Amino acid sequence: MNLAWPLVTMLAGVGLFGGSDSLDGAAEARPPAGAIAPWSPDTIRARLAHLPEQTATLKGLVEQARARQLDPACPLATVTVLDNDENEVFSFGSLAFGQVAASGQEAMDARLATWKSEIEKKEQAIEKRFVTPPTGKFYEAIVPDTLDLADRAALAINCLTGALDPDYGYELYFVARFNADPPYMHHEASGLPTNNPKFAESLPMMRLMSGSTQNLDIERRMMVRTLALIADDGLYYAPLAGRPWHHTWHRADDDFANVYGNGRLLLALMAWFQYDGNPLWQEYGQGIVHGLRRVAQFQGDRAYFPDPHIGESFSYPRSGYPANLPEPTDGGFGIPMYFAGVIRALAKWADMTGDQDALDFARRLANYVRQPRVWTPGAELAGVTGAERGHFSGHFHAHVAALRGLLEYAMVADDAELKAFVRSGYEYARNFGLSRIGWFPENTATGQYCEACCTADMVALAIKLGDAGVGDYWEDVDGYVRNQLVEQQLIRTDLLEKLAASSPPHRATPPRETDDRVIERNLGGFAGHGDIATLPNTWIMHCCTGNGSQALYYAWDGVVRENGQGSAQIHLLLNRASPWLDLDSYLPYEGKVVIKNRAAKRISVRIPAWVARREVRSRIGSRLVPADWIGNYLVYDNLKSGDTIEIKFPMVETTTKATLEGKTHTLRFRGNTLVGFSSQPAERGVGIRDGKLVLPGSGRAVAEGVTVTDAQVTVDAKGNAEAGIMLRWQDSRNFLLAIYANGGVYFHEIADGNPGAFLDFVPAPGVGENIHLVVQVDGSEAVLTVTDGTKTATTKHTITGINKAGGVGLFHNKEPAQMFDNFRVADLQGNTIFEDQFNESDDARSRWKFVDDRGSGPNDYPIYQRDHLRSNKAPMVNKSRYVLDRPIERPSRKKDER
Ligand SMILES: [Zn+2]
Missing domain, CATH: 2.60.120.560 (Exo-inulinase; domain 1)
Structure with a gap:
């Protein structure tokens, strides 16, 4: 049993990447099976014992190795990074190569047979209650061939259904790797419990945007299985039976319910309820709310979940928590990440159902997440108390997700002080990376790549802050969406095929791995890591596909909204069809948008910040109309169905310098769209x-x-x-x-x-x-x-x-x-x-x-190949547009409007 090398490969990660906590570290560095004889526990202990005291991260590894005594029965190594004061900075498991110990195989087989027959019975009962999904209208139109988020949604459906494993309960393969010939996908412990729920939430959003009916059967099978995995206690469990990769994070001898995964599933059930109106989703949602409350610890005005390190982080084993679990301490990742989705889901649930107990539960969890240990910036000027302002360090996605959870609660509870905290945290987060294009680092440390989840969270947070009434960040959203968000979506089969062909051979080992049509099945997924010009080591971790596709939805939903009384607001100048109006965007080729009114009496259009206001010209039909500004919005009143509004302004091309980790890049924009850039040689004191x-x-x-x-x-x-x-x-x-x-x-x-x-x-x-x-x-x-x-x-x-x-x-x-x-x-x-x-x-x-230490190689997927966008004439295309009026994830309405 190869228990030694995961520790060793983690050492490699620490040495070269400055403690990057990419979940991928172990798998990246793995030797081919059988190529390296494992070290014995004694050898590891002897080698690690010499490490110097001042090397905090390595000391953490040593302590952890000693604490676990490298149990030979356990093929896993969990790495906890401690600082010199023994505080846990970050903890994660080797995601590589956990296998069920051979001695337990017979018991597993028996358990699997019983489990399968039970689950199939449940599935039959559940499926009877499914309803036909809603359908909207398709129609043909000639439109500018510019960014169309509905097209991106259709492509996302390809991946949200394609990356599932029909032989193993429609669990998603958490990782897809294209730097291998042939490319392959592999399972991880976190797939089913934490990430399938994200796919479940994305699917109705993508269907609503695009009208795609691709793989509806697969989607249905996954949703049926998802509900069947919900136990009588209300919680959604990842089963030990039939999951040979159940152990790849932390050892688990039991089914486990991940608290974050349950929060995300609750969000998914609400999205489905808003989409097809089936009361089934709410019934299961109620169970999750009860289940989460049962496994939370209440302490005065706060509530938290303990982390027994079973299966995934912050998971509840079906047989109950072990005794005397300590309070969690991981403010850099664990607490913000795993509590974030629960708070957001509970607050939304309370808003949708009026459940005040759920809101109180969300409040207590929010109090826990507000602790200073979660909001600890790496450095701060004297006089600035970062912990009170949402400043942070560590895992970027975890903290921004926590801000999203806190904001959802603050909106439902009308907590203005907490909203201000979140706004401050958002504006702090915007200092990292290259915020103008939505490039945010996986961690606040140096040497990071952009995780698509980070961009996705920032899109969602920026929009929600506007909905909460504490800011107007549509200009930010425009930059995030037009650039990094869509660049990290894999859309080019030819490029993926090319880089796979120049990659080392790989033989997939089922059932954990598959090489079955990996490019075809993952097209439309979101890459795990983005650099400035490439998607390095081109791979997907499917948290990014779940969160990235949802960000597409939030942006698409934000293009145009209507208040129920004939007043429509356009916030983003992107192509979109809607029940109220159609928007044709000629950006960034031309400074021109055309609005074809269907049902609005009044239309307000946000004009981007880069537009010279005095140069804006509007026509309704052939009639020139005077500009009527309210803030950043041009307002058109007394409209009739069939009116066409054309708005024109000069396109602006700008060049700006931006520095990322000491390297200065020259960025060329047309409007908010990055059309090209050059990277200067290192200008950072080298x-x-x-x-x-x-x-x-x-x-x-x-x-x-x-x-x-x-x-x-x-x-x-x-x-x-x-x-x-x-x-x-x-x-x-x-x-x-x-x-x-x-x-x-x-x-x-x-x-x-x-x-x-x-x-x-x-x-x-x-x-x-x-x-x-x-x-x-x-x-x-x-x-x-x-x-x-x-x-x-x-x-x-x-x-x-x-x-x-x-x-x-x-x-x-x-x-x-x-x-x-x-x-x-x-x-x-x-x-x-x-x-x-x-x-x-x-x-x-x-x-x-x-x-350049990040020189791109033949195995990187190139991004920002955008020279064609510098033309002054938008190409036109004939396409099918889809319309269905069924909002998911709208701002909280006042109680009397419900
Ligand atoms: Zn991600």
Whole structure:
């Protein structure tokens, strides 16, 4: 049983990515099955015991490994990252390779047979109560061929139904990987309990937007199974039986109900109720509300859920919680993430049904989430109390989702102070990443990618803040939706096929993995990670498909709304058909929108901030009409059915500079649409300063004109910072790295951007302030030594993959900055090939190439390929438009309107 390497691969993640908590870390770095003999628990303990005290993240790993005593019966390793005061910063499990222990197999088989017959009986009863979904009207129209969110919704349905596994209860494959030939999908513990409910909520929204009837049968089977998994206690459980990947996060010997998954399912049931009106959804919803209350702990004016680390985070095992569970402490991820959806669902439930107990429960959970431990920014100016202003650090999506939950509660409870807290938190969140285009980091730490969930939450939050009456963020929404949100949706089969074809071969191992039509089935899904120009390591984690598609809905719903009395408001100038009017948008080709009125008496149109107001011209039919502004809205009154309003204004193209993690990009916009950008070379203090080569944060410098296979490289560096030497460097994604970091010396063979495991880690305890590194590569033998003149550590590694001649350079990843000196490359006979003491004048960079650490490779899906948008004439297209008046997720109405 391979219990050792998950810990080791997590070490790799910490070393190279600065503690990235990507759920993908373990799976990325896995060795092929059977390729590496597992270390024994004793070996791991011995190796980890030497790690230095100051390395907080690694200390966390050690403590966790000791606490769990590496139980040989448990194939899982849970990694808890602690700070130096022993506070839990973040905890997650190895998502790799949990398997049911062989000894338990017979019992499992018996349990599976009984379970299957029970569930099928329940399914038959439930299906009888399903109703025919509503249908709207299709009609043909010639419209500008510009961004149409209804098209995106139709594509999302393809993935929301395609990524399900019909052989295993329509559980979604949580991960899809396109950097493999053939591409494959795989299951994870969090699929059914936490993420199927997100798909369940998205589906009625996408149907309503697009009228697509694709895979209605699959959707129905999934919904039937979902309800059948709800137990008599009201909660929705992921069953132990029939889920061989039940253990891949935390060990679970029982069915478990994830509290967040139950919250998300409650939201899904309400969406279905709003869509087809079937009372069945509300009945099951009531059960979830009761069930969640039963498993919550009430403490004064607060309520919380404990986390027994069973199955998924914050899950309730069917047999009950273990005794004496402590209060949760993980304010960086666990508390905000897992409580967020419950608060949002309870508040919405209270709004829909008038259930005041549910609202009180939401209030107590909200009080818990308001704790300062959840709102702890990395740094704050004196005089600013971040905990009272929604400032945060850690997992971005978790905190923004928590803000969404708090806002939903504040709206239903009319809590103005809490609304202001959420607005402040939103505006703080907007400081991260490149907010103008909706690029928000997975974590607030450096070295992050944009998780589609982050963009999705920001879209939802920005819209809801307007609905709550504490801001007008439609301009933000326009930028988020037109750019990163739609760019992270995978829509090009040809690109996915191309990158899969240039990827390493992969043989899928069923039932956990499948390679069955993976591109076809996942088209329309949302990529897990977005960089500036690419979707790196192109993959999907399907939380992003659930949340991303819902953001499409919120934006689409926000394009035009009607108040029930003939007054329609247009907030976003995007194509949309509706029962009240049709909007044709010529943006960003032309500054022009055409509104074809059906039923509105009054139409208000928000004009984007970049438009010069005095240049706006409106016509109704052929009649020029004077501008009547209310705020940012142009208002047209006394309209008749059939009126056509044409609004024209000059298109504005702007160029702006924006810096992300020290790198400055030049962005070219037409209106709010990013049509192209260029990235400047690193402008962040990288370079030759005061006789040293300085690499602050993440940086790589390659010596110009050097190409060698075998060499000896020496360099001086500071002992308190990472110091790496790159050899056989092909590009930013392929090289051999010899590195002093994390309290020792070791190697990485970086292939296609994948760092793989720590290789041959040898601790270097107590090395001093000034260090000297020597690495020698001779064929497949590599030796790295670090010394401070007194203490010395040496590691040897046999190179398996990086064999070609290539460049030589210096590498650094994490603060504090490294200052290299006396760099020398020699051949194996000792003859100097390249030498630099860095004594030239500052900024004399001519001998060095400072390379992008995120260079895209052949295995990245390119995004922002938008040159065509710079034309001044919108192409037209004949398309089928769909209309159904059935809002889901509208702002809370006043009680007398209900
Ligand atoms: Zn996600």
